[in-house]
Amino acid sequence: MNGICRLCDMNSGETGEIAEISHSCKIRQRLSDLGFICGTKIECLTKSPLGDPTAFLVRGTVIALRREDSRFVKVRVI
Amino acid sequence: MGLTRSSVGKNAQDSRLSIHRKRPDDLVVALAGNPNVGKTTVFNALTGMRQHTGNWPGKTVTNAQGYCEYDGRGFVLVDIPGTYSLSARSAEEEVARDFLCSDTPDAVVVVCDATCLERNLILVLQTLQITKRAVVCVNLMDEAKKRGIELDLEALRSELGVPVVCTEARRKKGLSDLLSKIKEVASLPPENNSFPSFVSSEEIVAEAERIYNMCVKTSDCGYTEKARKFDRLLTSRITGFPIMLVMLAIIFWITIEGANLPSSLLSQFLFRLEMPLYDFLVAVNLPHALSEAITFGIYRVLAWVVSVMLPPMAIFFPLFTLLEDLGFLPRIAFNLDRIFKKCNACGKQSLTMCMGFGCNAAGVVGCRIIDSPRERLIAIITNSLVPCNGRFPALITLITIFFIGAGGGISSSITSAALLTLLILLGILATFAASRLLSSTILRGLPSSFALELPPYRRPQIGKVIVRSVFDRTLFVLGRAVSVAAPAGLIIWIMANITYDGQTLLAISSSALDPIARVMGLDGVILMAFILGFPANEIVIPIIIMAYTAGGALTEMNDISSLSALLIQNGWTWMTAVSTMLFSLMHWPCSTTLMTIKKETQSLKWTAVAFLTPTVMGIAACIIFNLILKLFI
Numbered sequence: 001m002n003g004i005c006r007l008c009d010m011n012s013g014e015t016g017e018i019a020e021i022s023h024s025c026k027i028r029q030r031l032s033d034l035g036f037i038c039g040t041k042i043e044c045l046t047k048s049p050l051g052d053p054t055a056f057l058v059r060g061t062v063i064a065l066r067r068e069d070s071r072f073v074k075v076r077v078i
Numbered sequence: 079m080g081l082t083r084s085s086v087g088k089n090a091q092d093s094r095l096s097i098h099r100k101r102p103d104d105l106v107v108a109l110a111g112n113p114n115v116g117k118t119t120v121f122n123a124l125t126g127m128r129q130h131t132g133n134w135p136g137k138t139v140t141n142a143q144g145y146c147e148y149d150g151r152g153f154v155l156v157d158i159p160g161t162y163s164l165s166a167r168s169a170e171e172e173v174a175r176d177f178l179c180s181d182t183p184d185a186v187v188v189v190c191d192a193t194c195l196e197r198n199l200i201l202v203l204q205t206l207q208i209t210k211r212a213v214v215c216v217n218l219m220d221e222a223k224k225r226g227i228e229l230d231l232e233a234l235r236s237e238l239g240v241p242v243v244c245t246e247a248r249r250k251k252g253l254s255d256l257l258s259k260i261k262e263v264a265s266l267p268p269e270n271n272s273f274p275s276f277v278s279s280e281e282i283v284a285e286a287e288r289i290y291n292m293c294v295k296t297s298d299c300g301y302t303e304k305a306r307k308f309d310r311l312l313t314s315r316i317t318g319f320p321i322m323l324v325m326l327a328i329i330f331w332i333t334i335e336g337a338n339l340p341s342s343l344l345s346q347f348l349f350r351l352e353m354p355l356y357d358f359l360v361a362v363n364l365p366h367a368l369s370e371a372i373t374f375g376i377y378r379v380l381a382w383v384v385s386v387m388l389p390p391m392a393i394f395f396p397l398f399t400l401l402e403d404l405g406f407l408p409r410i411a412f413n414l415d416r417i418f419k420k421c422n423a424c425g426k427q428s429l430t431m432c433m434g435f436g437c438n439a440a441g442v443v444g445c446r447i448i449d450s451p452r453e454r455l456i457a458i459i460t461n462s463l464v465p466c467n468g469r470f471p472a473l474i475t476l477i478t479i480f481f482i483g484a485g486g487g488i489s490s491s492i493t494s495a496a497l498l499t500l501l502i503l504l505g506i507l508a509t510f511a512a513s514r515l516l517s518s519t520i521l522r523g524l525p526s527s528f529a530l531e532l533p534p535y536r537r538p539q540i541g542k543v544i545v546r547s548v549f550d551r552t553l554f555v556l557g558r559a560v561s562v563a564a565p566a567g568l569i570i571w572i573m574a575n576i577t578y579d580g581q582t583l584l585a586i587s588s589s590a591l592d593p594i595a596r597v598m599g600l601d602g603v604i605l606m607a608f609i610l611g612f613p614a615n616e617i618v619i620p621i622i623i624m625a626y627t628a629g630g631a632l633t634e635m636n637d638i639s640s641l642s643a644l645l646i647q648n649g650w651t652w653m654t655a656v657s658t659m660l661f662s663l664m665h666w667p668c669s670t671t672l673m674t675i676k677k678e679t680q681s682l683k684w685t686a687v688a689f690l691t692p693t694v695m696g697i698a699a700c701i702i703f704n705l706i707l708k709l710f711i
Contacts, residue, residue: 027527032279033163034529035197035286045301046309049318050416053425055309055532057301059287060194062309062532064412066419069527 007065007073008054010044016075017041025072035059042075097154100145104152105264108177110205111189112198113160114533116217118142120189120247121157124257128546129157148257156183159446162197163279164204178208184264186212187256192222192229192244193534195294199286200279206238211263214242215256220249221536227296234293248539305535312409322410323499329397330502331495334474335488337389345385352377367575375571375624376564382620383559388552390471391616396547398436403538407432411530419525421510422517424453426530427460431509434464438671441466442678450526452517458675459688460512462667463695464505468615469662473498475619479642480655505663508699512691520687562614569610570624584625598700599657599707601649608661613669618662653707657700664696 004019018040021028035058036042043057053064097106111117118129125144142157161171164178178186188205190198195216202214216229235242241259245252311317355377359369401407407429415425426448434441441461448454465473477497482490517523573584588602595605603625611618623641626648645654666689667675676685 027529029165029279030162030527030529032283033165033200034531035200035283037280037283040283045306046313048313048412048416049315050413052416052419053412053528053530055313055412059196060301061197062301062534064415064425064528064530064532066415066425066525066528068525069529 004074004076007042007044007056007070007075008067010054010075010077012044012046014077015041015043016077018073019076020074022072022074025069027069028072031069031073034061034063036073097156098143098145099152099154101152104145104154105184105260106154106156107260107264108156108158108183108186109189110158110174110178110186110201111160112162112191112201113531115160115189115191115198116247117160117189118157120187120215120217120245120256121155123245123247123250123253124153125155128550146257148254149261151261153257153260161201163201164208165279178205182268184211184268185260187215187260188212189215189217192216192218192227193225195229196286196290199289200282202238203282203285206240210240211266211268212240213256213259213263214238214240216242216244217247219244219252220246225296225302227294230293230295234289237289237292302534308535309409309532312406313413318413322413323503325401325406326502327495327499329394329401330474330498331492332397333390333394333470334478334494334498335491336393337471337474338491340389341385344389345381348381348385352381370575371568371571375567377567379563379567379570379617379620379624380559382623383563383616384556386475386619387468387471387616388556388559390474391467392548392552394470395436395467396544398432399543399547400538400540402432403536403543405533405535408530408532412532415528415530417510418513419528421456421513422523422525423456423513424448424450424525425528427453427457427509427513430457430461431464431506434461434466436467438462438464438466438667439674442671442674445678450523452521452523453526455679455684456513456516456521458678459516459684459691460509462671462688462692463509463512463664465502465663466615466668468668470498472615472619472662473501473659475641476655476659477501479645480650480652501659501663508664508692508695512695516691558614558616563617563620566610566613566617566621567624570621574625588625597704598661598697599653599704600661600700601654603648604654604658604661608665611668612666615662615668653704657703660699660703661696664692664699666693 005016007018010016018036018038020038021031021036025031040058045055045057045062047054048064053066054070055062055064056070099106109117109121121127121142121144122129125146127142127144129142129144144155144157146153146155156177158174158177159171161174163171164175165171177183186205186209188198188202190202202212205212214234216231216234219229222229229244231242231244241263243252243256243259245256247253312321352373356369356373359372360366364372410432411425411428414428418425418427427445429447430441430444432441433444438461441464442458445454445457445461448457474494477494478490481497482494570584573587574582576583578586588606590602591605591609592602595602598605604622607618607621607625610621623644626644666672672685672689675688676682679685679688
């Protein structure tokens with residue numbers, strides 16, 4: 001599978017590259033402080049038992065994001 | 079759980095602090111860094127202080143200040159809260175930025191975690207835009223080496239243009255090197271630190287990535303196979319919640335089982351001293367009334383607090399600290415976030431809720447990690463719905479007496495632990511309900527954004543944690559016992575011995591409270607004990623015992639079976655016990671917590687809401703429980 005999807009639609013175990021962070025994302029600034037920028041490698045690790053939030057591996061750290069925020073991030077799945 | 083006399087209540091540290099130099103030429107050094115990289119460990123290692131540490135982002139929410147000397151020069155070190163950036167979007171990030179930009183320290187140490195240097199470099203680069211008088215301290219080198227991460231320090235130094243020092247703060251390695259480098263950069267001419275005009279954060283991230291790729295060689299992706307397995311287990315749909323519950327139950331079980339023996343030894347020892355103390359006081363010619371007040375008022379309550387309350391507290395606290403150090407708490411927050419989102423609250427509230435288990439006042443201070451003011455208020459107001467360390471022993475005692483029997487043994491302690499876990503679950507449910515209620519009424523709003531770091535698991539320093547928290551806890555409880563329980567004991571004794579119109583004051587006031595209390599399934603004495611226990615929850619059960627025994631025959635009260643007999647004599651049934659436990663779980667926060675809330679919210683209105691919310695919930699729960707019972711019995 002080699003397409004663009006929203007970060008919130010990634011499945012556990014999938015790896016991708018950030019393609020775009022929408023300007024409507026409320027935590028755009030915080031995400032870039034955490035190292036989320038275009039081109040960053042990202043792995044979807046695990047979803048919380050209740051399905052949300054999801055934990056992602058970015059630049060060696062694990063960050064959990066809610067669907068409300070991760071849907072603004074587009075990812076090129078590798 | 080940063081619970082010390084100075085961290086809560088009216089002494090809670092201000093977000094802005096004044097620097098205390100011992101000599102005018104002392105250097106002011108700020109310790110900055112991402113959350114959870116070990117800043118506080120470095121701070122403690124340098125200053126010999128004992129600020130609490132924990133393996134989760136946001137443990138330090140205030141500036142702490144310490145002092146050390148090196149090479150004839152004094153250093154005032156300021157441990158500022160961890161931040162991901164200097165753009166200050168939350169209260170504790172603002173504290174950090176303000177300090178770096180306005181208070182102009184002589185030098186800034188940016189502490190980095192060697193195992194995830196890339197992310198850390200972003201903050202380093204941002205800091206270097208403010209000041210060049212900085213030292214980069216790469217901490218946790220031991221862990222990095224273990225994971226095969228190779229650092230080219232020379233390259234890092236030349237890329238950043240400031241000194242780079244490696245430390246292993248937990249083993250106190252590399253500290254003198256760090257201090258000498260701090261001294262070096264502090265001698266650079268002072269700059270005019272103005273608020274930085276950042277190049278775009280994307281550029282900074284890209285620069286961090288470039289430097290990282292140049293200076294670090296590793297096959298490690300920063301997230302070990304082991305951590306991956308653990309996380310899968312702890313957060314899976316099937317095992318996630320059961321494991322959390324079992325962990326909680328195991329902690330309670332160890333607490334209950336472990337507290338048994340020291341509790342009975344302490345009570346035997348302390349109550350054996352009661353009569354000799356009385357005889358001694360009489361022998362030194364104190365008036366009889368005074369001797370009695372001291373022995374059967376002050377001493378007896380103290381003895382109860384120390385023997386019944388102290389052992390479980392001293393065991394529970396270090397166990398919880400171990401979980402905290404391991405990195406377990408953020409996983410709890412991860413698992414529970416969905417529910418908090420449904421309540422329009424923040425998932426980080428799980429973290430402050432967990433801190434509340436140790437001490438509600440500490441939990442309230444911890445709420446600073448929540449960015450949105452609305453969500454922070456919800457977390458503050460609902461914090462006392464989880465029982466603090468001071469309420470556990472009372473719950474355990476009542477469970478043991480009314481639901482287990484004094485038989486003892488492994489199976490009964492397992493049952494007590496299970497019952498206690500159920501009760502805690504009820505408290506957590508009440509937290510959800512109250513959060514939901516608040517966010518649909520007076521604190522209306524939508525959940526804000528949420529980004530939570532799940533830190534790597536770290537092996538806790540078991541010995542150190544146990545020694546330190548048993549010691550700190552014991553001192554803290556003893557201190558409170560002396561300052562709060564002793565006067566309460568005296569008041570009860572006086573009330574039981576002064577008569578008005580042929581009735582003791584105790585009887586008069588408890589019978590005045592009795593009608594309200596009966597509706598709640600309690601009696602006047604219990605309700606009065608909760609009211610007198612306002613300064614500290616630890617003393618509620620001791621006050622009940624005192625009130626029942628005071629003035630009456632001086633029964634020997636030295637173990638749990640005689641306590642059980644005493645309560646049953648005074649009309650307690652299992653229903654009374656359940657009502658008391660419900661009310662203990664949900665009533666007004668203790669005075670220390672309320673003072674902390676006042677300080678944190680800067681508002682009498684929200685302090686009043688924080689007082690009323692759990693109280694109304696508790697009264698309602700008790701009344702409903704008793705109404706339902708009446709239907710069936």
